[in-house]
Amino acid sequence: MKALVYHGPDNKAWEEKPKPHISQPTDAVVKIYKTTICGTDLHIMKGDVPTVTDGRILGHEGVGVIEEAGSAVTNFKKGDHVLISCITSCGKCEYCKKGMYSHCANGGWILGNTIDGTQAEYVRIPYADNSLYPIPAGADEEALVMLSDILPTGFECGVLNGQVKPGDIVAIVGSGPVGLAALLTAQFFTPAEIIMVDLDDNRLAVAKTFGANQTVNSGHGHAIEEIMRLTGNKGVDVAIEAVGIPATFELCEKIIAPGGHLANVGVHGKSVELHLETLWAQNITITTRLVDTVTTPMLLKVIQSNKLKANQLITHHFKLADIIAAYDTFKHADREKALKVIMTNE
Numbered sequence: 622m623k624a625l626v627y628h629g630p631d632n633k634a635w636e637e638k639p640k641p642h643i644s645q646p647t648d649a650v651v652k653i654y655k656t657t658i659c660g661t662d663l664h665i666m667k668g669d670v671p672t673v674t675d676g677r678i679l680g681h682e683g684v685g686v687i688e689e690a691g692s693a694v695t696n697f698k699k700g701d702h703v704l705i706s707c708i709t710s711c712g713k714c715e716y717c718k719k720g721m722y723s724h725c726a727n728g729g730w731i732l733g734n735t736i737d738g739t740q741a742e743y744v745r746i747p748y749a750d751n752s753l754y755p756i757p758a759g760a761d762e763e764a765l766v767m768l769s770d771i772l773p774t775g776f777e778c779g780v781l782n783g784q785v786k787p788g789d790i791v792a793i794v795g796s797g798p799v800g801l802a803a804l805l806t807a808q809f810f811t812p813a814e815i816i817m818v819d820l821d822d823n824r825l826a827v828a829k830t831f832g833a834n835q836t837v838n839s840g841h842g843h844a845i846e847e848i849m850r851l852t853g854n855k856g857v858d859v860a861i862e863a864v865g866i867p868a869t870f871e872l873c874e875k876i877i878a879p880g881g882h883l884a885n886v887g888v889h890g891k892s893v894e895l896h897l898e899t900l901w902a903q904n905i906t907i908t909t910r911l912v913d914t915v916t917t918p919m920l921l922k923v924i925q926s927n928k929l930k931a932n933q934l935i936t937h938h939f940k941l942a943d944i945i946a947a948y949d950t951f952k953h954a955d956r957e958k959a960l961k962v963i964m965t966n967e
């Protein structure tokens with residue numbers, strides 16, 4: 622089969638690899654139908670994720686059809702259409718029992734990281750019963766690719782950890798796919814106002830069409846003053862950090878109102894300054910989380926009821942065989958006005 626293979630920083634190839642097979646009775650082999658590229662894949666390509674080694678097939682999102690199910694798989698059979706979760710989980714360990722699938726003793730984020738991933742014609746999914754979700758007949762399968770990672774990530778790490786409530790003022794710093802996923806799902810709780818912050822005016826314009834009330838371009842150097850002005854100098858009840866660099870986290874620290882929640886979503890590679898000298902008496906809560914994908918079945922129902930339009934996040938389409946071009950488009954997201962790119966295995 623063909624697959625997108627990592628060969629060290631800035632070095633990848635669409636090349637021949639052995640087709641995966643069942644190695645444990647709890648495995649399934651899935652024929653990929655549609656997959657996508659994550660911001661995390663770009664981090665990997667820069668060499669920021671040392672657990673990913675030469676020869677690894679990348680990708681942790683996608684939908685497909687069961688090619689073969691191991692003898693212990695009871696939920697799925699050959700031919701079933703499935704959504705692949707970016708988190709693999711056994712469902713049996715201590716962390717899984719707590720709903721913390723991301724910390725599964727036998728899984729977690731391993732796809733396209735420590736085991737071969739979904740940017741390929743076929744993928745092996747361990748613990749298939751717990752790591753795959755059935756796709757209802759007639760569903761828009763392409764839209765469901767947004768459920769592999771970005772929608773549960775924006776919702777769980779941003780909206781739920783941020784405890785967005787009716788009437789809240791919410792700032793989402795970072796208007797990329799995950800920030801936009803937080804924007805879409807924050808609206809489940811009818812906050813009074815959502816302020817989107819980004820450097821890219823195109824993404825901010827998209828955010829307006831997704832329901833943002835205000836947008837702030839942080840590239841002009843006055844984002845804090847702008848947000849304080851928009852909130853009558855009070856700051857925001859919830860600040861969701863969806864970028865993962867010190868400047869954006871520190872921005873969140875500066876705009877959070879007393880009693881507020883600062884929910885980190887971004888993947889940080891550098892340490893961040895914690896300004897306890899100003900925050901110690903402010904009753905704020907700072908949260909961190911890796912997505913557990915425990916809300917995936919719920920989000921799937923909301924998409925199926927047409928109340929969450931996941932396909933708005935998709936801007937570009939490629940054949941799976943043209944994945945190198947798809948990476949180029951996604952890497953230059955500002956130039957290409959790209960959000961999520963979909964590759965179809967034809």
Ligand SMILES: [Zn+2]
Nearest residue numbers: 659660661770
């Ligand atoms: Zn991802």
Ligand SMILES: [Zn+2]
Nearest residue numbers: 711714717725
């Ligand atoms: Zn587990």
